[in-house]
Amino acid sequence: MLRYLLNKIALLIPTLVGITICAFAFVRLLPGDPILAMAGEHGVAPARYEELKQQFGYNLPIWEQYARYVGEVATGDFGVSISSKRPVLEEFKTLFPATLELSFFAMIFAMVIGIPAGIFAAVKRGSWFDQSLMGTALVGYSMPIFWWGLLLIIFFSGYLGWTPVSGRIGLQFFFKPITGFMTIDSLLHGKWDAFRSALSHLVLPAIVLGTIPLAVIARQTRSAMLEVLGEDYVRTARAKGLSGARVIGVHALRNALIPVVTTIGLQVGTLLAGAILTETIFAWPGIGKWMVDSIFKRDYVVVQSGLLLIALIVMAVNLIVDVLYAVINPRIRAA
Amino acid sequence: MKKTMTFAAALLAASVLSGMASAKTLVYCSEASPANFDPGTTTGGNDFDASSRTVYSRLVEFKHGGTEIEPGLADKWEISDDGLVYTFHLHPGVKFQTTDYFKPTRDLNADDVVFSFDRQFNKQNPWNGDKYLPNLTWDYYTGMDMPKYVAKWEKVDDLTVKLTLTEPNAPMLANLGMDFASIVSKEYADQLEKDGKMADFSTKPIGTGPFQFVDYQLDAVIRYAANPDYFKGKEKIDDLVFAITPDATARIQKVLAGECDVAPYPNPADIATIKANKDVTLMDQAGLNIGYMSYNTTIPPLDKPEVRHALNQAIDREALIKSLFQDAGATPAENLIPPTMWSWDKDVKTDAYNPDEAKKVLEAAGLKEIQLWASDRVRPYNPNFQRAAELIQADWAKVGVKATIVNYEWTKYREEGKKKDRPGAFQIGWTGDNGDPDNFFATLFACSAIGVSNYSSWCDKDFEDLIQKAKKTSDQAERTKLYEQAQVIFAKQAPAFLLAHSQVYAVVRNNVSGFKMDPLGIHRFDGVDKAE
Numbered sequence: 001m002l003r004y005l006l007n008k009i010a011l012l013i014p015t016l017v018g019i020t021i022c023a024f025a026f027v028r029l030l031p032g033d034p035i036l037a038m039a040g041e042h043g044v045a046p047a048r049y050e051e052l053k054q055q056f057g058y059n060l061p062i063w064e065q066y067a068r069y070v071g072e073v074a075t076g077d078f079g080v081s082i083s084s085k086r087p088v089l090e091e092f093k094t095l096f097p098a099t100l101e102l103s104f105f106a107m108i109f110a111m112v113i114g115i116p117a118g119i120f121a122a123v124k125r126g127s128w129f130d131q132s133l134m135g136t137a138l139v140g141y142s143m144p145i146f147w148w149g150l151l152l153i154i155f156f157s158g159y160l161g162w163t164p165v166s167g168r169i170g171l172q173f174f175f176k177p178i179t180g181f182m183t184i185d186s187l188l189h190g191k192w193d194a195f196r197s198a199l200s201h202l203v204l205p206a207i208v209l210g211t212i213p214l215a216v217i218a219r220q221t222r223s224a225m226l227e228v229l230g231e232d233y234v235r236t237a238r239a240k241g242l243s244g245a246r247v248i249g250v251h252a253l254r255n256a257l258i259p260v261v262t263t264i265g266l267q268v269g270t271l272l273a274g275a276i277l278t279e280t281i282f283a284w285p286g287i288g289k290w291m292v293d294s295i296f297k298r299d300y301v302v303v304q305s306g307l308l309l310i311a312l313i314v315m316a317v318n319l320i321v322d323v324l325y326a327v328i329n330p331r332i333r334a335a
Numbered sequence: 336m337k338k339t340m341t342f343a344a345a346l347l348a349a350s351v352l353s354g355m356a357s358a359k360t361l362v363y364c365s366e367a368s369p370a371n372f373d374p375g376t377t378t379g380g381n382d383f384d385a386s387s388r389t390v391y392s393r394l395v396e397f398k399h400g401g402t403e404i405e406p407g408l409a410d411k412w413e414i415s416d417d418g419l420v421y422t423f424h425l426h427p428g429v430k431f432q433t434t435d436y437f438k439p440t441r442d443l444n445a446d447d448v449v450f451s452f453d454r455q456f457n458k459q460n461p462w463n464g465d466k467y468l469p470n471l472t473w474d475y476y477t478g479m480d481m482p483k484y485v486a487k488w489e490k491v492d493d494l495t496v497k498l499t500l501t502e503p504n505a506p507m508l509a510n511l512g513m514d515f516a517s518i519v520s521k522e523y524a525d526q527l528e529k530d531g532k533m534a535d536f537s538t539k540p541i542g543t544g545p546f547q548f549v550d551y552q553l554d555a556v557i558r559y560a561a562n563p564d565y566f567k568g569k570e571k572i573d574d575l576v577f578a579i580t581p582d583a584t585a586r587i588q589k590v591l592a593g594e595c596d597v598a599p600y601p602n603p604a605d606i607a608t609i610k611a612n613k614d615v616t617l618m619d620q621a622g623l624n625i626g627y628m629s630y631n632t633t634i635p636p637l638d639k640p641e642v643r644h645a646l647n648q649a650i651d652r653e654a655l656i657k658s659l660f661q662d663a664g665a666t667p668a669e670n671l672i673p674p675t676m677w678s679w680d681k682d683v684k685t686d687a688y689n690p691d692e693a694k695k696v697l698e699a700a701g702l703k704e705i706q707l708w709a710s711d712r713v714r715p716y717n718p719n720f721q722r723a724a725e726l727i728q729a730d731w732a733k734v735g736v737k738a739t740i741v742n743y744e745w746t747k748y749r750e751e752g753k754k755k756d757r758p759g760a761f762q763i764g765w766t767g768d769n770g771d772p773d774n775f776f777a778t779l780f781a782c783s784a785i786g787v788s789n790y791s792s793w794c795d796k797d798f799e800d801l802i803q804k805a806k807k808t809s810d811q812a813e814r815t816k817l818y819e820q821a822q823v824i825f826a827k828q829a830p831a832f833l834l835a836h837s838q839v840y841a842v843v844r845n846n847v848s849g850f851k852m853d854p855l856g857i858h859r860f861d862g863v864d865k866a867e
Contacts, residue, residue, distance in 0.1 A: 033746050036750075052472060055470060055472075056470065082470060083370040083377075084370045085370075085371060085376070085468040085471075085534075086371075091553065094553045095553060150584050150585070153584070153585055153588050154584075157588055157592055158591060161592065164592075165585055165588045165592050165594055166580055166582075166588075166594075167555065167556075167578060167594075168555060171360075171362060171556065171576050174558070280581055281582045281584075282585065283578070283579060283580040283581060283582065283585060285553060285554035285579070289554060293367060293368060293581070297370070297379075
């Protein structure tokens with residue numbers, strides 16, 4: 001097992017180097033000179049331009065800029081935002097709980113609906129429910145998040161007035177953050193109405209962010225379930241005279257869930273990518289909105305380090321999933 | 336970082352929770368998070384809304400909703416006859432805001448004023464460089480050429496400050512009303528320096544403005560309370576909240592749902608919905624900007640004014656504006672400066688659409704081909720350079736001129752475009768900084784701006800004399816006359832095709848009173864009230 005783990009970690013190193021190169025190259029491949037982009041119509045006097053280039057280190061050869069950047073990152077220094085002048089890591093830590101909270105609820109939404117729907121579709125294979133579910137899942141998977149989010153806002157918040165339009169909590173609630181998770185902090189402060197407000201603000205963004213994972217999970221559950229239902233031991237269980245519900249719920253589902261757990265883990269990347277759009281639409285103060293703001297502000301330091309931090313998280317989660325998978329399924333370890 | 340709940344914040348929370356009736360709260364759905372709260376170091380309109388226009392005041396102020404200058408922290412001022420020395424007399428007894436992180440022990444005085452400017456250029460000042468914040472650039476101070484014009488700031492006595500210039504420069508007064516010229520507290524700066532917490536100066540602001548800072552939850556909510564000691568009188572609203580909402584459609588839905596009271600910049604597509612709603616009002620105004628297209632006036636046959644007029648006449652401007660701006664609309668530009676700016680001459684008109692006349696002149700001049708420049712960037716004064724180029728190309732084809740569209744990425748575009756020998760017609764525009772006509776005429780068409788921002792390479796002696804004289808004259812009535820004459824010459828010489836001043840919008844709930852559109856593109860909440 002240790003050997004397996006070390007193998008996996010060793011594989012991460014080239015990935016990590018690749019990511020630093022990508023993040024570094026990405027901001028430099030964007031059209032436009034960062035200093036001129038900052039200046040706008042005003043332009044910059046040539047002398048001042050040179051001065052600023054030096055100040056930001058853009059006058060150095062590109063390999064030296066990269067070496068400097070990697071050196072800084074290796075010591076945990078992710079740089080200082082060009083626009084806010086705050087350390088990037090500090091902003092990340094402040095904002096990440098919001099993204100995590102939203103992703104958590106989106107995942108709950110996706111699992112609570114996706115897994116039962118997938119099971120049901122598999123059991124009733126070929127029925128109208130199965131076909132319409134698979135059709136809907138395909139639509140959900142292809143749904144443009146931006147359009148879907150605005151549609152829900154206009155209908156549920158604008159037309160029906162059931163949910164708040166955007167934000168994380170009602171503006172009248174104002175308390176000191178403890179964990180950074182609004183639902184937990186409101187309870188820690190003993191404010192039930194604030195907790196309700198935080199939950200109601202989570203409904204629409206969680207649905208929007210959870211839609212694609214929901215589609216993936218439903219499809220994955222269905223196919224895993226179908227495979228398992230055809231196995232000998234399921235037939236044996238049925239032959240023993242067990243009830244249908246017991247065969248499906250205990251014998252089939254336990255085994256079918258193994259690939260589903262992996263899928264859920266791998267959806268983390270999808271969630272973080274989706275968070276960029278979802279948070280922008282719902283004014284959700286997380287890292288997705290932060291990245292978009294920074295791109296608009298041409299804050300290259302934040303974009304570069306933010307990409308790297310997000311990539312690190314996705315890599316860490318994938319590693320955990322790999323390990324969990326090996327724990328659940330011993331055959332993998334030998335391979 | 337923002338984790339300390341302040342005493343004032345506790346008060347605010349308590350008052351809010353104990354019932355909304357006691358405190359009047361106005362919610363503004365702002366479009367982006369502020370970079371920080373020190374207006375000397377930032378450049379965005381949203382940064383200024385959140386700092387300089389709420390927390391701070393300046394020596395002079397722009398009239399609410401206009402570009403005229405009126406007294407601010409300075410009750411009055413004198414300008415020496417040679418235009419070199421400005422003496423400001425400060426309003427006595429102005430108090431800096433008292434919060435849980437700072438308790439002022441003295442009133443505002445000349446030291447604060449001198450410090451506010453000194454920190455922006457004096458490299459010896461500890462607040463000028465990395466000791467305060469990393470990579471400071473003081474963009475507006477240098478962008479407005481302050482280092483070139485300012486010789487020195489001096490304290491005469493506690494309530495008198497003297498500014499000496501290197502050469503006469505009438506727009507200086509307007510510069511001092513700009514956001515970067517906000518007056519900060521030297522006492523607060525000294526205290527933070529002593530405590531080794533200099534960075535707090537940009538995150539926990541202290542000013543003399545109408546509202547005081549309470550709390551900022553990064554990227555989400557900014558809270559302010561009315562400044563009880565505000566020298567122009569306490570505001571009618573008790574609490575001001577900025578709910579940061581970047582998506583335009585979500586912002587408008589929030590106003591319609593009553594989750595916020597004021598929101599800027601709706602999507603053009605939502606304008607019909609807003610107009611149809613009886614709870615809100617759509618406010619609009621021609622922005623302090625101009626979209627135009629510069630002809631290189633040094634390359635024949637574009638050196639002849641009649642050829643430039645003919646090219647202007649060949650363009651169906653009304654159709655062009657409609658196609659570019661759609662439902663958002665725009666005010667067709669008759670002058671380089673927008674109608675909201677003082678000295679705008681209502682009698683001056685630009686070329687009317689007349690393709691037949693244009694064809695005759697252009698045939699006679701032998702103009703068959705021309706370069707037409709376009710870039711990829713959306714600008715407030717021109718949402719789509721490429722589409723504009725295609726429409727103008729079609730119009731010119733009708734009068735026998737074949738236009739070739741030249742494309743570059745935005746920064747490269749401006750680099751290439753400003754070269755003296757750049758051929759053809761170059762689409763560009765400008766958004767004003769300080770509401771002074773000099774900021775348009777001299778910045779864009781002075782002889783000295785050739786190769787910098789005079790994309791027409793146009794140097795007309797009469798025009799130049801007028802704008803230079805206006806720059807050195809302190810009397811506004813006299814300056815107005817000079818600029819009016821300059822506009823007449825500009826219309827006659829036509830160094831550029833004038834497109835439009837884009838429209839700026841805000842959506843306001845009907846129970847809000849006193850909110851005004853501002854030509855400078857800022858959003859101010861002093862003087863605003865809300866009926867419950």
